[in-house]
Amino acid sequence: MTKPSIHFPKDFLWGCATSAYQIEGSPLADGAGPSVWHRFSHTPGRVQDGDTGDVTCDHYRRWESDVDLMQSLGLNSYRFSIAWGRVLPEGTGRVNAAGLDFYERLVDRLLSRGIQPMVTLFHWDLPAALDDRGGWLNRDIAHWFAEYANVVFRRLDDRVKYWTTLNEPWVVADGGYMHGVLAPGHRNIFEAPRAAHHLMMAHGAAVQAYRAVGRNQIGLVVNIEPKYPASQSDADLAATRRAEAYMNRQYLEPALLGSYPEELHEVFGDACPKWPEADLKLIKQPIDYVGVNYYTRAVVRSDPTAWPLKSTTVKQKQHTHMETGWEVFPQGLVDTLLWIRDKYGNPPVYITENGACFFDPPQVEGPVLEDPLRVDYLRKHITAVHTAIQRGADIRGYFAWSLFDNFEWAFGFSKRFGLVHMNYETLKRTLKTSAHFYSKVIATNGAAL
Numbered sequence: 211m212t213k214p215s216i217h218f219p220k221d222f223l224w225g226c227a228t229s230a231y232q233i234e235g236s237p238l239a240d241g242a243g244p245s246v247w248h249r250f251s252h253t254p255g256r257v258q259d260g261d262t263g264d265v266t267c268d269h270y271r272r273w274e275s276d277v278d279l280m281q282s283l284g285l286n287s288y289r290f291s292i293a294w295g296r297v298l299p300e301g302t303g304r305v306n307a308a309g310l311d312f313y314e315r316l317v318d319r320l321l322s323r324g325i326q327p328m329v330t331l332f333h334w335d336l337p338a339a340l341d342d343r344g345g346w347l348n349r350d351i352a353h354w355f356a357e358y359a360n361v362v363f364r365r366l367d368d369r370v371k372y373w374t375t376l377n378e379p380w381v382v383a384d385g386g387y388m389h390g391v392l393a394p395g396h397r398n399i400f401e402a403p404r405a406a407h408h409l410m411m412a413h414g415a416a417v418q419a420y421r422a423v424g425r426n427q428i429g430l431v432v433n434i435e436p437k438y439p440a441s442q443s444d445a446d447l448a449a450t451r452r453a454e455a456y457m458n459r460q461y462l463e464p465a466l467l468g469s470y471p472e473e474l475h476e477v478f479g480d481a482c483p484k485w486p487e488a489d490l491k492l493i494k495q496p497i498d499y500v501g502v503n504y505y506t507r508a509v510v511r512s513d514p515t516a517w518p519l520k521s522t523t524v525k526q527k528q529h530t531h532m533e534t535g536w537e538v539f540p541q542g543l544v545d546t547l548l549w550i551r552d553k554y555g556n557p558p559v560y561i562t563e564n565g566a567c568f569f570d571p572p573q574v575e576g577p578v579l580e581d582p583l584r585v586d587y588l589r590k591h592i593t594a595v596h597t598a599i600q601r602g603a604d605i606r607g608y609f610a611w612s613l614f615d616n617f618e619w620a621f622g623f624s625k626r627f628g629l630v631h632m633n634y635e636t637l638k639r640t641l642k643t644s645a646h647f648y649s650k651v652i653a654t655n656g657a658a659l
């Protein structure tokens with residue numbers, strides 16, 4: 211039986227995604243102010259092997275040839291983030307012209323190579339000067355973020371058509387304030403919901419600011435990890451509902467519905483504040499799209515001893531090489547996209563991140579590194595996106611995570627997600643087979659899957 215031909219919508223965005231602190235290097239160059247990740251990675255014991263973002267892929271100095279590499283792959287879009295501290299070194303007030311100029315040159319080169327930028331304003335690298343003023347625990351951060359966003363909108367909205375306020379607010383609140391494993395490294399159940407709420411207030415304030423000056427599209431990027439009960443027991447079903455509310459609904463629902471899921475009270479207990487209606491009104495600014503970062507699913511089992519969700523994730527058979535063994539489960543992407551279609555009114559969606567880390571074969575000096583596991587992962591997940599489109603989900607683009615192997619936060623350089631191999635000694639970029647595969651998928655608008 212011949213395979214049905216796969217074709218994506220005509221103007222579908224095909225891109226790769228990165229973020230400033232993970233690929234740029236030179237974190238303090240040309241007047242930039244340090245971020246919480248500069249401080250965190252320079253604090254012994256916080257990042258595996260003591261790795262930092264001081265050099266990483268050196269994109270800050272190699273951006274021109276990197277854009278040419280993107281063009282050679284046939285990308286028609288590229289998702290990257292702006293380092294807040296390059297533009298406003300103290301987070302508010304003084305603008306650092308050199309920082310803004312860097313991103314303007316990057317946007318201009320992308321456009322000159324037929325590549326649409328999708329720009330994220332905040333991808334975890336909060337200016338350290340704002341962390342000194344309370345960071346995401348200070349309600350004023352909504353105004354600080356809107357001030358920064360306005361500076362960038364005014365400079366670049368005539369060329370940038372797709373904006374994102376925040377990347378994965380859940381990771382910032384859960385990793386940075388609940389568990390303390392990411393910057394700024396707090397472990398406090400009373401801080402986590404406040405950080406989460408202020409992140410979303412900042413999102414709302416930036417969208418509100420955008421509507422006054424912008425003419426294009428702005429959205430929110432959330433990580434969605436669909437939750438499946440390990441059994442149909444009441445305990446496992448309740449645990450699954452808690453896990454889904456805590457990760458998948460806690461950010462989408464204030465943004466789209468103006469309310470928080472009730473289950474958060476079961477998670478945070480007396481740490482769960484009662485927020486003023488005015489806050490939720492601010493958060494629920496109409497957005498033009500939802501960005502979904504999808505990697506894996508979670509099979510959830512009740513575990514009264516597990517903090518704070520009173521549940522654990524049951525390991526499955528085939529998984530990637532992330533520490534917690536992220537299962538390869540493309541059906542979870544179909545389920546997620548149909549869940550959003552049905553629960554939130556079928557909003558326009560971009561898959562703003564999807565990819566996998568595998569231990570690639572030892573680096574060889576040959577032209578290409580073989581990474582068959584990543585090719586298989588991408589093929590199955592891009593096919594899943596097509597399945598969701600055929601079933602009526604309004605999906606408008608796909609961004610592979612990531613263009614390069616890069617600084618994987620607390621895992622340092624130990625995890626490689628790139629379609630392009632990075633030699634961290636020589637900074638040589640080497641295409642993997644997954645890069646060639648993805649390039650063919652783009653060139654045929656999906657037919658090469």
Ligand SMILES: N#[N+]C[C@@H]1[C@@H](O)[C@H](O)[C@@H](O)[C@@H]2O[C@H]12
Nearest residue numbers: 229377378503563611618627
């Ligand atoms: N882990 N992991 C890979 C990837 C991370 O490198 C990105 O910065 C995040 O947006 C998201 O968590 C996904």
